[in-house]
Amino acid sequence: MTIHSVLLVLVLLAAPGLLTAQNKALPKKATPPAAAPTGFDSFLLLVSPRDTITIKKSLRAAVEAEALAETRRGQAETMRLGALAKIESKKVDIGRLKERINAAKKENREADRLGMEAERKASEREIELLKGREELRRAEIEFEIRRADLAALTAKSLQLELQLATRRAGRLRTPVGGAGGASLDRVIGELEKQTLEAQRDQAAATIDVAKTEMSVLNRRLELLEAQQSVLGGK
Numbered sequence: 001m002t003i004h005s006v007l008l009v010l011v012l013l014a015a016p017g018l019l020t021a022q023n024k025a026l027p028k029k030a031t032p033p034a035a036a037p038t039g040f041d042s043f044l045l046l047v048s049p050r051d052t053i054t055i056k057k058s059l060r061a062a063v064e065a066e067a068l069a070e071t072r073r074g075q076a077e078t079m080r081l082g083a084l085a086k087i088e089s090k091k092v093d094i095g096r097l098k099e100r101i102n103a104a105k106k107e108n109r110e111a112d113r114l115g116m117e118a119e120r121k122a123s124e125r126e127i128e129l130l131k132g133r134e135e136l137r138r139a140e141i142e143f144e145i146r147r148a149d150l151a152a153l154t155a156k157s158l159q160l161e162l163q164l165a166t167r168r169a170g171r172l173r174t175p176v177g178g179a180g181g182a183s184l185d186r187v188i189g190e191l192e193k194q195t196l197e198a199q200r201d202q203a204a205a206t207i208d209v210a211k212t213e214m215s216v217l218n219r220r221l222e223l224l225e226a227q228q229s230v231l232g233g234k
Contacts, residue, residue: 046192046196047161047164047192047195047196047199049165049168050161050165051165052162052165052166052169055158055161055162055165056162058154058158059155059158059159059162062151062152062154062155062158063151063155065147065151065154066148066151066152066155069144069145069147069148069151070144070148072140072144072147073140073141073144073145073148076137076140076141076144077137077141079133079137080134080137080138080141083130083131083133083134083137084134086130087127087130087131087134090123090126090127090130091127093123094120094123094124094127097116097119097120097123098120100112100116101113101116101117101120104116125230128226129223129226129227129230132219132222132223132226133223135219136216136219136220136223139212139215139216139219140216142212142215143209143212143213143215143216146205146208146209146212147209149205149208150202150205150206150208150209153198153201153202153205154202156198156201156202157195157198157199157201157202160191160194160195160198161195163191164188164191164192164195167184167187167188167191168188170184171184171185171188
């Protein structure tokens with residue numbers, strides 16, 4: 001065997017090892033990331049999806065809440081008018097007492113005068129309590145009006161959300177690339193916008209209700225203190 005033949009054999013035997021070493025030395029190609037899942041509403045789900053049964057249940061509760069607020073408003077109005085009527089009645093009683101007190105003075109009936117003076121002061125304190133009740137009822141009326149408004153706004157946002165959920169369910173049955181699908185996408189986008197706007201109005205009304213409730217609670221505390229003062233003889 002010649003020298004050239006020996007060298008050729010050696011090169012052939014070493015070739016697999018060299019190729020393996022070269023492959024290890026070369027940088028590996030980066031594996032392309034998996035494609036993100038796509039869908040017709042992948043950029044429309046700004047209103048969190050809910051099933052229609054849950055939405056309808058919430059809608060019924062909102063309608064009932066509005067009706068209850070209207071009923072309570074009517075009750076508060078009736079009690080407010082009752083307090084006003086009692087105030088006027090007490091004022092008439094005090095006027096008559098003053099006439100009798102003056103007559104007792106002229107006739108030197110000091111014991112009768114003192115008794116009637118105590119009665120007059122008690123009636124005046126009662127008038128102050130009645131005024132506090134009337135102010136409380138006015139605050140309660142405003143509170144129930146705000147609660148009814150909130151319930152109505154809640155019902156509106158839920159009705160829009162229900163339409164949105166129904167359209168989304170229909171979109172899943174529509175071919176993605178069809179003309180009908182594109183049209184339905186636009187409808188869904190508009191419904192989602194209207195739902196978000198209604199939910200924003202609902203949130204603002206919730207703040208108003210909370211502020212009005214604070215006013216009612218403050219009135220109740222003031223009336224409680226006034227009643228305790230009267231009971232304590234202050």
